[in-house]
Amino acid sequence: MDKPSHLSVVIDLSLTQWTLCAQSTNPPGITLQDFLSQLLAFLNAHIACKDENTLAVFGAFPGQSVMLYSSTGEVTTTTAESTDANTYRPFRTLDSTIMSSIAERLDSYDGMTEEAPIGLVGCLTKALCYINRTITTALSSSQGGEGAAASVDPRILVLSVSPDQSSTYIPIMNSIFSAQKLKVTIDVGKIFGAENVFLQQAAHLTGGAYVQVERADALLQYMMMSFLPAPAIRQLISVPTQDRVDFRAACFCHKRIVEIGFVCSVCLSIFCQPVPVCSTCRTKFPMKTLQRLRDARPLAAPPGNAPPRPPVQKNGTTTPARPG
Amino acid sequence: MAPPAGRRVGDDFVDDSDSDVSITGLDDETSRAKAKGKGKAIDRNKKDKGKAKAKEQPYAWEASYSRSWDTVQEDERGRLEGAVQDWIARGRRRRLLAPAAAIRRTIIRHLVLVLDLSSAMLDRDMRPTRFDLMLQYAREFITEWFDQNPLGQIGVVGMRGGLGERIGEMSGNPQDVLKAISERHKLEPTGEPSLQNAIEMARASMSHLPTHSSREITIIFGSLTTCDPGNIHDTLDECLKDRIRISIVALAAEMKICRDLCAKTGGVFGVALNEGHFKDLLFELIPPPAQRAVARPGAQGANLAADLMIMGFPMRLPDTSPPSLCVCHSQMKSEGFLCPRCLAKVCDVPTDCDICGLMIVSSPHLARSYHHLFPVKPYAAVMSLEETPDPSKRCHGCSVAFRDTPATMLGAAGEGMSPLGRYRCPECQNDFCTECDVFVHDVVHCCPGCGK
Ligand SMILES: [Zn+2]
Ligand SMILES: [Zn+2]
Ligand SMILES: [Zn+2]
Ligand SMILES: [Zn+2]
Numbered sequence: 001m002d003k004p005s006h007l008s009v010v011i012d013l014s015l016t017q018w019t020l021c022a023q024s025t026n027p028p029g030i031t032l033q034d035f036l037s038q039l040l041a042f043l044n045a046h047i048a049c050k051d052e053n054t055l056a057v058f059g060a061f062p063g064q065s066v067m068l069y070s071s072t073g074e075v076t077t078t079t080a081e082s083t084d085a086n087t088y089r090p091f092r093t094l095d096s097t098i099m100s101s102i103a104e105r106l107d108s109y110d111g112m113t114e115e116a117p118i119g120l121v122g123c124l125t126k127a128l129c130y131i132n133r134t135i136t137t138a139l140s141s142s143q144g145g146e147g148a149a150a151s152v153d154p155r156i157l158v159l160s161v162s163p164d165q166s167s168t169y170i171p172i173m174n175s176i177f178s179a180q181k182l183k184v185t186i187d188v189g190k191i192f193g194a195e196n197v198f199l200q201q202a203a204h205l206t207g208g209a210y211v212q213v214e215r216a217d218a219l220l221q222y223m224m225m226s227f228l229p230a231p232a233i234r235q236l237i238s239v240p241t242q243d244r245v246d247f248r249a250a251c252f253c254h255k256r257i258v259e260i261g262f263v264c265s266v267c268l269s270i271f272c273q274p275v276p277v278c279s280t281c282r283t284k285f286p287m288k289t290l291q292r293l294r295d296a297r298p299l300a301a302p303p304g305n306a307p308p309r310p311p312v313q314k315n316g317t318t319t320p321a322r323p324g
Numbered sequence: 325m326a327p328p329a330g331r332r333v334g335d336d337f338v339d340d341s342d343s344d345v346s347i348t349g350l351d352d353e354t355s356r357a358k359a360k361g362k363g364k365a366i367d368r369n370k371k372d373k374g375k376a377k378a379k380e381q382p383y384a385w386e387a388s389y390s391r392s393w394d395t396v397q398e399d400e401r402g403r404l405e406g407a408v409q410d411w412i413a414r415g416r417r418r419r420l421l422a423p424a425a426a427i428r429r430t431i432i433r434h435l436v437l438v439l440d441l442s443s444a445m446l447d448r449d450m451r452p453t454r455f456d457l458m459l460q461y462a463r464e465f466i467t468e469w470f471d472q473n474p475l476g477q478i479g480v481v482g483m484r485g486g487l488g489e490r491i492g493e494m495s496g497n498p499q500d501v502l503k504a505i506s507e508r509h510k511l512e513p514t515g516e517p518s519l520q521n522a523i524e525m526a527r528a529s530m531s532h533l534p535t536h537s538s539r540e541i542t543i544i545f546g547s548l549t550t551c552d553p554g555n556i557h558d559t560l561d562e563c564l565k566d567r568i569r570i571s572i573v574a575l576a577a578e579m580k581i582c583r584d585l586c587a588k589t590g591g592v593f594g595v596a597l598n599e600g601h602f603k604d605l606l607f608e609l610i611p612p613p614a615q616r617a618v619a620r621p622g623a624q625g626a627n628l629a630a631d632l633m634i635m636g637f638p639m640r641l642p643d644t645s646p647p648s649l650c651v652c653h654s655q656m657k658s659e660g661f662l663c664p665r666c667l668a669k670v671c672d673v674p675t676d677c678d679i680c681g682l683m684i685v686s687s688p689h690l691a692r693s694y695h696h697l698f699p700v701k702p703y704a705a706v707m708s709l710e711e712t713p714d715p716s717k718r719c720h721g722c723s724v725a726f727r728d729t730p731a732t733m734l735g736a737a738g739e740g741m742s743p744l745g746r747y748r749c750p751e752c753q754n755d756f757c758t759e760c761d762v763f764v765h766d767v768v769h770c771c772p773g774c775g776k
């Protein structure tokens with residue numbers, strides 16, 4: 001029998017990026033309204049799959065992270081519950097809770113001040129804390145006799161529209177490692193914008209899928225096909241795999257994403273150029289090494305903020321073909 | 325057949341040592357000792373090894389049949405809350421005691437694990453045998469070691485028949501190392517061990533390493549003899565010259581030469597009292613040793629040269645890409661990693677590029693050790709909510725509601741624990757529950773409130 005599964009969804013709610021996404025024509029974009037209605041359909045599908053399935057939704061707002069909904073009732077809203085004979089009650093609670101808490105938050109942004117980076121790290125760590133807590137409680141309760149919800153198959157789905165924030169490199173990596181420890185799968189749906197280096201690594205290291213949504217108007221189709229099946233079922237069906245994984249890191253000094261870095265041998269801090277003293281552990285490096293490294297440095301000017309990797313042309317390894 | 329070790333002591337009491345009655349006298353004694361110890365047997369073991377030898381923690385071969393659940397004490401209402409609380413509180417105290425400043429650690433480590441495969445390992449004083457237990461713990465040790473030392477490499481050497489035997493080459497891939505010791509029948513213990521031969525072999529396999537990497541030898545030693553071709557003190561001097569650190573976990577008893585090897589090279593020496601203590605001693609060797617200060621007076625120059633290394637972060641090609649030749653084995657392969665400098669394809673990372681010599685590592689390899697550098701500040705236990713004007717109702721991590729009324733804490737166990745189950749981050753002033761406090765500090769290493 002298939003086991004119940006847990007899904008935590010992290011929604012990127014950066015208003016700036018959603019505005020850009022809605023205006024985009026190539027590839028065709030999608031408005032936040034359309035996105036949310038498709039998302040709700042997907043979430044309803046998840047809880048409809050199995051009665052014991054659990055769901056938690058986290059919103060990554062500019063500068064903060066909020067739990068929007070959880071099926072175990074951690075979030076309650078004050079909105080009066082109107083009864084609708086045509087809707088299944090749990091669907092209705094889910095939809096109204098999520099929509100009202102999003103609206104409540106978004107109203108408070110005036111759009112005048114510059115937008116803070118979204119609280120993706122907060123969402124990821126909160127989702128992990130929540131999963132850690134639900135799993136431990138489920139385990140201890142199953143030892144108490146009723147082994148019902150003993151093993152949930154937890155996974156986190158990140159729906160992203162924002163570019164990489166290289167300042168969050170270390171916390172994101174830490175979250176990935178804890179997800180590995182908890183055996184949580186991280187899926188990523190990239191709805192708008194360039195490839196996301198850190199999220200690619202997250203999906204790769206936890207065995208999840210990284211899906212670059214090419215046609216945002218067909219988002220629901222993507223989500224139903226790639227993200228609805230639980231990890232246990234995915235071994236039987238063919239879900240989209242990642243083309244390439246970019247293993248670049250961010251330097252500690254300027255938070256740039258680098259492909260060749262200078263690393264302190266004591267603490268493994270990464271720098272984008274040879275530095276005389278490690279800023280993390282205060283180790284002084286020998287002048288000899290500095291000179292040698294400066295001489296050996298590639299001629300190119302220091303790279304800008306997270307430049308896209310040039311397409312690979314050597315060995316015929318460009319654009320991998322899907323097997324038949 | 326030797327009788328099962330646990331009964332040997334009982335032989336004095338009853339002549340027919342086959343019957344279980346022989347244990348009773350001893351059993352009584354230990355249970356009385358336990359009642360006195362109030363379930364703190366584990367704690368005491370760590371605090372005071374000398375004392376522990378006396379009664380609560382007998383040597384494995386003189387122990388009675390022990391029931392592990394006896395060490396957990398129920399409170400008067402038959403619940404385990406006290407024991408669990410005690411355990412959590414101990415973890416919290418340990419964290420608070422840890423120094424706040426980042427310690428310098430040797431993260432690029434090279435270790436040769438030397439396993440005793442002499443006939444002394446067939447002794448059954450540790451269940452099922454010393455040999456099987458050693459293999460089991462060695463597997464767990466390797467897994468955990470790679471988890472904490474991502475850029476490290478492990479080689480395995482065996483000691484049997486008076487020779488050193490190379491079992492696994494130096495490798496940075498946990499699977500390779502585990503595979504080397506997976507086949508039990510190839511490692512059957514026999515003959516005498518030779519410390520000198522094994523150490524020489526281990527030393528030779530680390531002689532090519534760069535100066536900034538640490539070199540360590542960890543020996544699991546079950547025998548009381550060593551059968552050496554020359555003077556082992558010469559080997560010790562060579563190890564000192566190469567700055568190799570030797571640590572030994574002995575299973576039988578202390579030997580002068582073992583203690584000397586460890587003390588002179590700056591390693592750790594321990595004699596395992598029983599199965600649990602064996603594991604403790606072995607696992608204490610896992611965390612990166614804090615690097616001794618470079619400018620140590622009297623030491624020969626810079627002790628461990630700190631250096632800046634150039635590294636490349638590769639791009640991984642999927643299984644579905646068109647096959648091409650790799651530069652390391654010249655094989656047609658689809659998957660692989662591209663060197664960022666010369667775009668050559670290599671099979672596995674971390675490695676040095678065969679074309680341009682760049683050290684290629686994937687960023688997760690490095691990032692796995694960053695939690696040592698930027699630990700989360702310990703949360704403060706909230707004792708009362710009087711100073712907090714508007715306390716949050718739910719944990720900032722998992723959103724589970726806090727309890728309203730303070731719980732009664734059980735004696736000294738509750739020291740450093742919040743009666744409200746609230747722990748506050750000094751940076752972002754958010755409150756977290758007990759579960760999240762432990763989880764954030766031990767696993768995530770990143771506060772959900774401040775994202776640091
Ligand atoms: Zn930099
Ligand atoms: Zn450093
Ligand atoms: Zn190869
Ligand atoms: Zn190269």
Ligand SMILES: [Zn+2]
Pocket residue numbers: 129133719720721722723724756757758759760761
């Ligand atoms: Zn919590």
Ligand SMILES: [Zn+2]
Pocket residue numbers: 749750751752753754771772773774775
């Ligand atoms: Zn905090």
